[in-house]
Amino acid sequence: MSLYRLSPFISFLLFLILIMMSFTTHAGYGKYPDAEQSDPRTLGWMQGTPPPADKRIMQPQSNYFSFPKLRWTLCHIRELMPTQLVSRGISAPLPIDYDLDPAINRITFSPTGSSTLMTWADSLSENYTDGILVMHKGKVVYEEYFGCLTQFGKHTAMSMTKSLTGLLAEILIAEGKLDPKAKIATLVPELKDSAFGSATVRQVMDMTTSLAYSENYADPNADIWAYTSAADPLPKAKDYNGPVGYFEYLKTVKQEGKHGEAFGYKTVNTDALGWVISRVTGKKVSDYLSDRIWRRIGAEQNAYMTVDAVGIPFAGGGLTAGLRDLGRIGQLMLDEGQHNGQQIFPESVVTSIQAGGDKTAFAKSGYKDLKGGSYKSMWWIFHNNHGAYAARGVHGQTIYIDPVAEMVIVRFASFPVASNSHIDPTSLPAYQAVADYLLSK
C-alpha cells in the first residue's frame, strides 16, 4: 500500500481524515495479526535501553502510524513530536465512584451483518481495544486496559478532538459570545478570500461547507498533501515554500458549490473553527479547553495536543488524554453540563448537540455508515431510540453517550484499519447490548 511509503506525519493526518470513508482498499483486518499477537508489549516496541534497531519507532523513518507500530504509537505521541499542555490545574482530582459489574463480560450481541453471537469480552480483542470504560448513572461499571494503555497512561483521541472543539464553540454560542449565523470572514478576516469566509459558523461546525478540497489519498495531487505538509511540526525541507501551519493553509482553501447543502467530513473545518475560537477567546484551543473543561471536571490527568510548527494546536485531531478523563467528559454531556453540583456550561449546549444536525444534508454525503444519522457541532448523532450520540476517531476511538440508558462508554483502540466502518459492526451493537442490559438491571 503506497500509503506506508509516505512520511509518517502525512500518514498520521491521513488516517484522521479517512474517518468514516468506506472505500478503503485493504484486504480487511482479517489479514492482520490479532490483538494478542500485535500487543506492543509482546512485540517489544521501544523496549530496552536503548531499544534494539528493529524495535525502534522513530521520526520519520519508522512509519509509526503503520500497523502494528500504531499499537505503540497511539499511547506515545508526545515522544515523537512537539505538543502543548491541556492543563487540569493543580487541585485534587475528583475520583469517580465504582460499582463494577463483571457480568458485562458475558453480555452477547450479534455483530452487524452476522447471525452469530459474540460476547462483550470477545469484542474487546476483536476491536484491538486499548482501554474501555463503561459508566452507568455516573459510576464506573466496567474498566479494562490492554496493549499500550494503563490507567496512568494516555491515548490519542484522534478525531474525538473535533467533538471537544465543537463543544467549546457550542459553549461560546450558549454564552452569547459567538453568533452561529456569523460569517467566518467577520470573525477571522484572514479567511475572507477562502471558502470559509462566506460560510457561517454553524456550517463550519456541522461540516456543511462546500470545499474544493480533496482528501483522496490515492491522488498524489490531492489537497491533503499540501495540508499535511503545512501542518507538519518538524522542520520543513529547504525547498518548501508553501503555507506554514494549519491557519496559513486554511487561507488557501477554495469554495466549490454552495455551503449548507451537504455534509462533507473534512478536517479543515475543525481547524477553521479552532481559529474562530482562538480569535473570539484570545486563547489557543488547548488553553481554552483547559479553562472550560479540563480544570473544571476533577480531571485526574492533564491532556495534551499536537501542534504545528508555529505552535497552533491541532483542533481537528491532536488530543491525547486519559480514559477516565474522557469518561468524565462523557458524563458531563450526559448530565447536560452539570458536574459535582455545578453547571459548568449551559444545558442548552448539550440539547443543541443532541438534537442533531441536518439529516438530509448528512444523507447527501453518501456515507454508508450511520444511516439516518447526522453530524452536529462535530458530534455524531445516531438518531436512534436511545438518543445516542458520540465523539468518534479513527482506529476505534469513541465517547458513546446513551441518555436513555444513562450510560457512557469510552473506548480507546488501535484497530489495524483506520475507518470506523470496519469497527462499528462489532462495537455499535455491543454498546446497544450493554445499554439494554443496564436498563434491565
Place this chain on the structure above:
Amino acid sequence: MSLYRLSPFISFLLFLILIMMSFTTHAGYGKYPDAEQSDPRTLGWMQGTPPPADKRIMQPQSNYFSFPKLRWTLCHIRELMPTQLVSRGISAPLPIDYDLDPAINRITFSPTGSSTLMTWADSLSENYTDGILVMHKGKVVYEEYFGCLTQFGKHTAMSMTKSLTGLLAEILIAEGKLDPKAKIATLVPELKDSAFGSATVRQVMDMTTSLAYSENYADPNADIWAYTSAADPLPKAKDYNGPVGYFEYLKTVKQEGKHGEAFGYKTVNTDALGWVISRVTGKKVSDYLSDRIWRRIGAEQNAYMTVDAVGIPFAGGGLTAGLRDLGRIGQLMLDEGQHNGQQIFPESVVTSIQAGGDKTAFAKSGYKDLKGGSYKSMWWIFHNNHGAYAARGVHGQTIYIDPVAEMVIVRFASFPVASNSHIDPTSLPAYQAVADYLLSK
C-alpha cells in the same frame, strides 16, 4: 557570536554543557536588555493566532535558545521537541503550607566583589528570575513568578536534571541495588570499550572520570558537536552516519588519563549514569524518577524530559518541572528523605551527598567558582558553615539547600548568559543573607 548560527538544538546542549565554564567570550550581560525589557510577554513571542512571522519561535530556524527568545523557550520546551512524561500519578497533591514574609524583599546583601548593597527584590530582576520560592522549616515564606512562568507553568531545570539523576543513583546504592565501586563495564557491557567501561559508578557520579572529550565550543571539531548531533531528536540529515542517541554516542567516548584524580564537568557522565540506572532498574530514568520521587512527594504537576530520537530521556539536562515541585524535592533533601511522615528513601542518601566529594579533585579542575567546594553525586557542595549544597543549571537554575537555616530556595531564571559564574555574584550572597535573616527570626 558564531554560536547563534548553529542549530538551536546544538545551542541547547551547548548551553547545558557550558555550566560553570568561566572562559565565555561575551561582553557581559550589561549589554543585554534588562529583565523588564526582555520580558517574553512584552516582546510578544508566540502570541496571536497564528503568531506574526517576527514573533515566532520555531524549529530549527529561530535559534530558540538565543537571548531574549530563551526567556520564552525555557517554559515551552515541549512545544518545540518530543518529550517524555515524568508522572506524578493521579492521586491528590499535598499542598505546601504558607507563611509568607514580605520583609524578605527588603533584605540587603553585597554582591560578590562589590561594596554596594542590593535588595533581595532587586536581585530577582538582576538575575532575570522567572520563578523563585523560599521555604523555611517546610513552609513557603516567599514565592514570585515573572516572565514566562506562573504557578501553573513549568520551567526547564537544565543541569539540575543531573542532580536528580545522581539522587536516583544514590537511592539505588543505599538500597544495595547498585555498587558504587562496580566498574561501569560490568553493568553496561556496551560501554566496555569506552572510557566509561573502566570507570567506577562513583567516578561517573562525581565526574572524576578522565575523558578524551572536548566541550570547547570554539573548536568546530570538538566532541560536543558529534554528541549533540547524535542526541538531536529531530530526523537526521540523509548523509548522517554517526551514532543515534545518547547511548550510541557514549560508546565512542575514549579515556584520556587516569580516572578518579580530577573533577571534570562533562554532561556525558550523567547520561552514562542514566544508562546504568536504566540497566539496573529496567526503566527509563524518566519513569524511575516518577516511581521514586514524583509519585511520592505530593507533587502538584507532572514533569517531563526531552528525549533523543530513540526515546531515551536526557538524564544530563532534559527535565522541565514546576517551581513548587522542585521545592518539594528540596524539602525532601532537607528532611533527609522524609515526606509526610514517611521515609521515601534512606537518610544515608542525603548524608552521602551532603558529605561532599573529593575537594582536591575539585580544586584540580581549575574552576574559579565555588572555591573550596566539591561535586558529589551530581550535586554541588559549598562546604560552607551552613553545610549548603545545590542543584544548579545554566542561566540561573538552582535548588539551594541550607540545612542550618532549614531553608530551601528554588530559582528558575533565564539569564542572558549561560554560565552561573555571572549569576552567582548576585545570587549566592543573597541566599546567604536570606538564610541569616531566617535564622535570626
